[in-house]
Amino acid sequence: MTTSETTPAQDTGHINALRERMIERLRAVNALCSERVTAAVRAVPRHRFAPDFPLEKVYDATAVLKTKFDSDGRATSSVSATWVQTLMLERADIRPGMRVLEIGSGGYNAALIAEVVGPHGHVTSIDIDSEVVDRARIHLEQTGYADRVEVVVGDAEHGHPDRAPYDRVVVTVAATDLPRAWTDQLVSGGRLVLPLGLRGFQRVYAFTHHGGGLLVGETGDHAGFVPMQGLGAPAPTTVAATDTVVLTTDADPVPAPDRLPEVFAEAAREQYTGVRMGRNEYFGGLQLWLATTLPDFATLSGDAGDLGHATMGVHRTPAMWTGTSLAYLLLPEVSTDPVRWEFLARGHGPEAAELVDLMVGHVRRWDREHRSGPGPRFLTHPDLPDAPRVISTRHTRLLALWDQRGTGRLDWEADPGA
Ligand SMILES: C[S@@+](CC[C@H](N)C(=O)[O-])C[C@H]1O[C@@H](n2cnc3c(N)ncnc32)[C@H](O)[C@@H]1O
Secondary structure, three states: HHHHHHOOOHHHHHHHHHHHHHHHHHHHOOOOOHHHHHHHHHHOHHHHHHEEEEHHOOOOOOEEEEEEEEEOOOOEEEEEHHHHHHHHHHOOOOOOOOOOEEEEOOOOOHHHHHHHHHOOOEEEEEOOHHHHHHHHHHHHHHOOOOOOEEEEOOOHHHOOOOOOOEEEEEEEEEEEOOHHHHHEEEEEEEEEEEEEEEOOEEEEEEEEOOOOOOOOEEEEOOOOOOOOOOHHHHHEEEEEEEEOOOEEOOOOOOHHHHHHHHHHHOOOOEEEEEEEEOOHHHHOOHHHHHHOOOOEEEEEOOHHHHOOOEOOOOOOOOEOOOOOOOOEOOOOEEEEEEEEEEEEEEOOOOOOHHHHHHHHHHHHHHHHOOOOOOEEEEEEOOOOOOOOOOOEOOEEEEEEEEEOOOOOOOOOOOOOOO
């Protein structure tokens, strides 16, 4: 069944024009590159998977179409923004004939995958929410994809062994870990593409399975997917510094959590870094650099008024908490014409000077060596030994590999060197 068979004739031209405009935009920002994925975007009627939304919104490349909310009004399900869907499909490098597992359903993305894998491939989509599964099935049925996509109810923590192994696993819900099942059910040479939140910063990662549970992959763009539910739901450890400022850490145990409010209230020591940002400059690489290289890393979030300067981004700012001292990074505006912001490290407690120095050194090193680089690659395996730059999650361990700009050399050293 095609769009033209079910949409009044007067709308078809309008829909096609909106879709072509969206495709142009996606191509302009490199979220859509291949002929295969472009053809899929042309073929699948996105509006039929989001009938309650205005067409202009459905075909806006950046709009997230939120379809379900929890009791606090937070979205638990959506048809994701097209830019992130096509970007992830491009990163997944899906080919005709492949078997693909999609984690998190909605229908539209699975239909795109079905177009790419073609009649000899297979798509399984799993969602923890039976209402989402029912709705996805109805939309897939109405658009003619029901035979090519199987939608099942389940907690993706276990993958979906019945149809394994998969050539590709595409996760469309925010993960904070890599459950063993996802790698076990992936062929050697297969790819796992997912939005993964590490130490508070969510990015799209594209991993290749090198066999035996070893994954190696690149870090991509910032993403903001709805959180995982079920066994993989995030369970961050937080410590309050004030009524509105909270430290989030994966230190286990958290050193002297009771001391944090007292230390935070102490007089601050501040040092500007000399590293400035202009309007629309991206500092996501710095967040990951600090998250993977600073000892005692944490994030601080809360009221900008209480923090005294603008925080880095709306949600959280990189921090360090040792149990006696705290340091964190702020980004106050330092000039208005042109507008410029400068990273500022601020510390409290007896080791404030050392922590501030360390943080300033790290920011300067990022500026010199990694500011315009691609960000880290990650190597992951559950048996990686303890080492600097190794992040432990419940199920695995991830080693951040930072290529030094221009040298093509991997920077394994832990020493930040200012
Ligand atoms: C962003 S939506 C998926 C979007 C969809 N792929 C599309 O076509 O746009 C994320 C989905 O993940 C589901 N989800 C959350 N936790 C899950 C889990 N543990 N296992 C399977 N699905 C989960 C939610 O119910 C939600 O429907």
